[in-house]
Amino acid sequence: MMIGKLGFRNILRNKRRTIITCLIMGLGLASLIFADAFLKGLNENMINSVTNSFIGDGQIHRKDFLKTRETEKTINDSVYTLNRILANPKISLAAPRSIASAMIASPTDILPVAIFGIIPEQEEKISSIKNSLISGTYLTEDNQNQILIGEKLAKFLGSSVGDKIVVTTAQAKSGVLSQELFRVGGIFKMKNKEMDTSIAFIHLKKAQEMMAIGLSFHEIVFKFKNKSDVVDPPKDFLSIMSINDNEALSWKKLVPAIDAGIQLTAYSLTIGSFILFAIIALSTMNTLFMSLYERMYEFGIMKAIGTRPVFIFRLILLEAASLALLSTILGTIVGAAVTLVTRLVGINHLTDVEYLGTTIKTAIRPIFMPSQYIYYPLAIFIFAIISAIYPAITAARIIPSKSLKRD
Secondary structure, three states, rough: OHHHHHHHHHOOOOHHHHHHHHHHHHHHHHHHHHHHHHHHHHHHHHHHHHHHHHHOOEEEEEOOHHHHHHOOOOOOHHHHHHHHHHHHOOEEEEEEEEEEEEEOOOOOOOEEEEEEEOOOHHHHHHHHOOHHHEEOOOOOOOOOOOEEEEHHHHHHHHOOOOOOOEEEEEEEOOOEEEEEEEEEEEEEOOOOOHHHHHHHEHHHHHHHHHHHOOOOOOEEEEEEEHHHHHHHHOOOHHHHHHHHHEEEHHHHHHOOHHHHHHHHHHHHHHHHHHHHHHHHHHHHHHHHHHHHHHOHHHHHHHHHHHOOOOHHHHHHHHHHHHHHHHHHHHHHHHHHHHHHHHHHHOOOOOOEEEEEOOEEEOOOOOOOOOHOHHHHHHHHHHHHHHHHHHHHHHHHOOOOOHHHHHH
């Protein structure tokens, strides 16, 4: 008890130095806490942007369809596969799509596009197409000749809502060209360059007729019930669904750049943490050595009257522990306050910025995690104690005769 009081009192001898050291350690801890919370919020934002806009949590295709985009490569037993995935307890929603390369022509231009056939009622529950409309209306069942096109595509074609455009695509297997006249029902803006310039949506039935694929389709997009399954897609589920020459892929495989970006942020935070820990350790060691050389005479007297080296060793360690304790309290409070404020307000400066192939559509809100307030303060405390070992050994080995002469 006595040695603990001594250790705490000793760090207050030079208040300015103690305050500076505590600020370095405390603000470093606060930065780590906020950086971790911010990156987790950024990662969640990117995952939501990918999974809620169009990709979904995962998709099922015929094997190699994504590589070749051949119209005849529809999902084997399409209807059965769709019903099977809807019956799975992990799945909340699933919707079919047909996909084909096509040419879209207006009176002013002709451009290549990817045509997606969708079921409007199911698609609006699983993607943000309907919510992304900036003019016109969403597809309706009573008009099979409507088409939705992107804002930039509409500008290239010189088309607006109500204008007529012609879509040409090749039928499966035969390769015979199929051509249909559509009227622009709505124009969307997904805030993604590829989506807004080279994709159009029509009714699934109309797309199946044009492609001559019967009741089959090329893609099933699905959503998981549990958020944990979205972040870390269950491999057993994906393998179960990858049968009959079909392939189930999570968003991580469909958009690998996002997954790689998330892993990169984790590595960056780890590297940054170790650099910061090293700075804190050196700062603590420097503070303790400065205090040690100022008190050489005092330690010499203590050794001369019979104080054991282990007592002095423990005293220095307790001084470091006292510094670390004050710093972690300060850092935790500041880190929590900054995280709370930014979570409530949101970080809007990155909204509409395209990053790794996806667009950040909403404000980033840092995420609180218990680990931020357990592991980081504990790491700061441990590094401070480790950095105090060398000064403590030096103090314990002081030779009274030499230290008294020095003074």
